[in-house]
Amino acid sequence: MSSVVEGVTDQLAASASAGIPPDMLDGGLARDLADASLSVARRFQAGATMWCIAPQWEPHAHHMAVEFVHPVIMGKRALPAFALTDQDVVAQARSSVRPGDIVIAVAAADDRGVREVMRRIPAWGATSVWIGSGARPPSGAADHVLWIDDTNPLAPATGRFVIMYHLLWELTHVCFEHPGLLTPPPADECTDEVCITCSDEGRLAEVILAPTTAYGDALVRTATGEENIDVTLVAPVTPGDLVLVHAGSAITRLDPEQSR
Amino acid sequence: MTSADTERTGFLYPFIDADEHDPESLLADLAKSAQAKVHESSALQRSTLDECAELVASAGAQMAERFASGGRMYAFGNGGSSTDAATFAALFAQPITGRPLPAMNLAADQAVVTALGNDVGFELVFSRQIIAHASSRDIAVAMSTSGSSADLMMALGEASRRGLMTIGFAGYEGGQMATSSEVGYCFVVRSQSIHRIQESQALLGYQLWATVQQHLMPAESAPHRRGDTT
Structure with missing residues (x-):
């Protein structure tokens, strides 16, 4: 049997279980998603624009953007979100992202363009969300890493990523129902004369x-x-x-x- | 009070929400709600695949025949469904494994879409492209949640009259796609939630692609056709 045939046969064998497993959010992912949603809601409330990137599966960038811009549920707020799909995603993000914005990526951990964008997020003053599956990005690679435990390289086409950003959208709008929680807690603000966060350190x-x-x-x-x-x-x-x-x-x- | 109750009645008691400062209970509710939705989507995917198993098998076989005789596929939809159609087309055109097959996303070219939308009306943005591009051995795939979008129905009608194989993805009870004689195969995801419908449609598309690949595999008796001389 040629390797191509083997590859496809393996894929077909796997396709029966390719869908969304009921326990997909177990092991902390549900909480990561909740944290990301509150963080995204707070940023939007403060005037953020969301920038969506997915270099390997570009339609996901467009899907995330249209989700926020044109909600499927009537009466929900239309929010500013754009897909960034230029070949040089770093250059496009550099000129687009402003302090306080949100950058959300659907990409593998080894995607060079996304890694370069994510490295720059602290300098750009943005909040980052990184959705993917397979090998995880290094710890701290994004503010919110929403990682699915799945090694199927075709996972992006099985609905697993779509449900992640659908849920992010749904939970973000639930957060809008809690105005008291949309401003960051006092602990995040700095009032001391000398503190690590506000000092010039690194x-x-x-x-x-x-x-x-x-x-x-x-x-x-x-x-x-x-x-x-x-x-x-x-x-x-x-x-x-x-x-x-x-x-x-x-x-x-x-x-x-x-x-x- | 559950989060669902809070959503329904929160506007009556804005002072309660405005005084809310500890996000812990909200975060716990959000996590629980997300898990419940994943369970729901997972179950819907399974029941949809079960219900559509025979349809997927026969549609996949016919698609494979058309690809084998030089046909190509056009996928299209509106909004989020247009991006799902694009993912579906990309799965056929540039698969990580298996045979690449000619598949196009008809919403991809902004010049064509805006020209048609402006000059002849949005309802014709896809059907006019079918007229321009298609031959009778081709395949038209429309992705929708309502199953009744006018621009998709126009394109499927045009495709059907031109002898294309026509496939519709729908939600709810299937909309017009479910009963139209111009839709050869209609895959219905029986749900009232646009999000859950799209998530199941993704897996249906994946299953369709896998079936087509299976049919296009060379016979095992002749697996070493080229590049295998050692």
Whole structure:
């Protein structure tokens, strides 16, 4: 038997069990989904736009966007959501995403474009959701990792991903019924004079413009906006590089593909 | 009070919700509700596959014959269903395993869709493409939840008159697709929820693709046709 025949025969044998298993959300995934939904609802409430990417299965990006823009249930809020489907998804996301926005991906853990987008999320000040199956992305790769325990490479075509973002949409709208919970709890706010969260310690930044002179500043983008920083410790830098900023200086440059 | 009760009556007591600051009970409700919906969708997928098993087998066999004789497939739908039609077409055209087959998503070209929508009306965006592209050995697949969208019914009618094999995916009780003589095969997902219908339609599509692949496998007596000289 040729390997192609074997492959398809295996696939067919697997297709009987290809559907959504009743226990798909067990083992913590239901709670991850609930957390993601509250987080997405809070961001929308504060004015976020959602950016949807799915480079390997582009229709999922469009499906997520239309779900939020044009709800299937009449009377539910229409929310701003766009599919990003350019070939260079990093460049398209870079120019689109604003601080406070939501980036949601349906992609395998080894998708290079999505990994590059996710690495930049802290510098762009966005919230990230990553839906997928198979090998998991590294811990902390996104704010909300909604991972399905399934090794079938065709899982994206069996309804398993569709139900994940359908549920995310449904639960997000349930959260809107609880206005008291839509503003982050006081614990998330910082009022102390010196605290780790608000201190200058190791904030991620993406270089927008490299210095034009040997000792000039670089213009970078961080979660809180644009700023000029000293980059002599890590020079030379080029636009798109990620650096850690401490007290107005770049102290480290993060190599491409280095995990978050 | 359950979350369902809160949803129905929350607007009567806005002060209760506005005073709510601990998300724990909401998060627990959300998780439980998500699990219940997964159970529901999983059961619906199974009952749908059971009910449609014979239809999938015969539609898959006929599709395979058409592909084998050089036919191609056009998939189309509206909104979320248009993206599910695109996923379905991609499964045929660029499968990770098995034989790639010619399959197009008729909502993919914004120039064509907007030109037709603007010039001749939205109801004709797919049927006009069938007129332009199709031959009698081709396959038309319309994905819908209502089963009655005007643009899909127009396209299926056009396809049927031109000798194409016509397939409709519907929800609820099947809508017009279930009774139309212009729809050769109608797969109905018996649910009232658009989301649950789409989730079962995805698996139906996957099953249809798997059946077609099975029919297009070379006979086992001649498995080493090319590139297998060692």
